[in-house]
Amino acid sequence: MLRRFVPLLAAFALTACSSGSQVAPPAPAAALADAPRNVILFIADGFGPTSATMGAAASGVLGRPFVLDSGLRGSVETSPTDSRVTDSAAGATAYSCGLKTYNGAIGVTDDRQPCETVLEAAEARGMATGLVATSRITHATPASFASHVESRGEEAEIAAQLAASGVEVMFGGGRRFFTGREDGRDLVQEMTAAGASVATDRAGYDALAAVPAVALLADSHLAYEVDRGRTDEPSLAEMTTKALDLLSAAGSENGFFLMVEASRIDHAGHGNDPVGHLHDILAYDEAVAAALAWAEADGTTLVVGTADHETGGMTLGRDGVYAWDPQPLLDATMSQEAIGAAIAAGADPVETFEAGLAMDLEDGVEDAIRGLTESQDQGALRQLLVDLISKPAGIGWTTGGHTAADVDLYAWGPGAAMFTGQLSNDEVGRRLFRVLGLTPPSAE
Structure with missing residues (x-):
């Protein structure tokens, strides 16, 4: 446990702060002796401090380091303007625009006006830019960096804005919002006509060799990491590395800005699925490790990691048992999602539960599974699945939604000291602008 706090204690020695206070504004980036040329921002959707503890413990069991621990520098307060508990849209907009807004807002202020994002400011300065996600690329977090709508549900409009955004690299899901649209537009054709290479399957993704490069690898979200081996989808680490190579090869003398979202940590939290949650946490850590290896070789790249919020109110230890x-x-x-899909497709429910959870079930549990499947009581069947895997692991859940818990803040490389201490999410966003020598809209 001490290893998670050593870098944090060192960070607090650099910048005076206290538990409910915010550190003083940093010096402008132009004054930084170690201002980065490139910035990679990781956002792990739904990743709370307990998620980090879970990932570190599992990594220890696997005999490998939990790379995130090496960059822990502080924490982030995540509230929006209209609540104490944020959604991903308001949370991501705080990072992208450097200002707080209402839940559901995508790249707009509290009064519904578009705010320039750090990605757009980077584009305007001639930097190359990229978005990578394991969700639909039109989902709240990636959307908040390159589109502006009043409600996160406007994914068709978000897709249209992304297609015209000029972002050099976009990898994720959400294909259904780009082609086969109700308005008859084919955004894949439009992007291709504008000069982009657009992939809609793994073969096309593998062939992408220059920017602009777009990969829409699923109609909706990409698979959970634990299920990915039954697909041909690339891992988050693979997509991150490919995006970095493409952006670097673009040859912009002004560098690049890349946002990478580990999206499905959040979805597993909503479903109280500890299997999906843990495996996607480990995939996130692998992606950060890949980015750090790339950044170390480059020498001019800042890597920042945080989350938009915590999801699930997960506990390690439950029902008074200290284990x-x-x-x-x-x-x-x-994952729960894969088990449910297999049963819906006609697979034997008991065999699917046993195979998916890697456990032998007692007769009474088998009877309950068959009875709930026959009665189509999806809620009770899902709760049974949650309990069957959570109880043996000693994991509890307090909600199927988000919580107001502060989230961890990580940073490595030139400019990392700017991301130190206890900060609000909008302050983190403003520092992303400043570390690149850009002016956040909230400061204009």
Whole structure:
């Protein structure tokens, strides 16, 4: 446990702050001796401090380091303007625009006016830019960096704005909002006509060799990491590395800005699925490790990691028992989503539960599964699945939604000291502008 706090204590020695206060504004980027040329921003959707503890413990069981621990520098307060608990739209807009707004807002202020994002400011300065996500690329977090709508549900409009945004690299899901649209537009054709290489499958993705490069690898979200081996989708680490190589090869003398979202950590939190949650946490850590290796070789790249909010109110230890064990989660082979899809497609429910959870079920549990499947009581069946895997691991859940918990803040490389201490999410956003020598809209 001490290892997670050593870098944090050192960080607090650099910048005086206290538990409910915010550190003083940093010096302008122009005054920084170690201002970065490139910035990689990781946002792990739904990743709270307990998620980090879970990932570190599981990494220890696997005999490998949990790379995120090496860059822990502080924490982030995440509230929007209309609540104490944020959604991903307001949370991401705080990072992208450097200002707080209402839940549901995508790149707009509290009074529904578009705000320039750090990605757009980087584009305007001649930097190359990229977005990578394991969700639909039109989902709240990636959308908040390159589009502006009053409600996150306007994904068709978000797709149209992304297609015309000039972002050099976009990898993720959400294909259905680009082609086969109700308005008859084919955004894949429009992007291709504008000079972009657009992939809609793995073969096309592998062939992408120059920017502008777009990969829409699923109609909706990409698979959970634990399920990805049954698909041909690339991992988050693979997409991150490919995006970095493409942006670097673009040859912009002004560098690049890349936002990478580990999206599905959040979805598993909503479903109280510890298997999906843990495996996507480990995939996130692998992506950060890949980015750090790339950045170390480059020498001019800042890597920042944080989350938009915590999801699920997860506990490690439950029902008064002072224990938890990541091994059942590491042994499992399917997410709740995959188990449900297999049963819906006609697979035997008991066999699917046993295979997916890597456990033998008692007769009474088998009877309950068959009965709930036959009665189509999806809510009770899902709760049974939650309990079957969460209880042996010693994991509890307090909600199927978001919480107001502060989230971790990580940074490595030139300019990392700017991301130190206890900060609000909009202050983190403003520092992303300043570390690149840009002016955040809230400061104009």
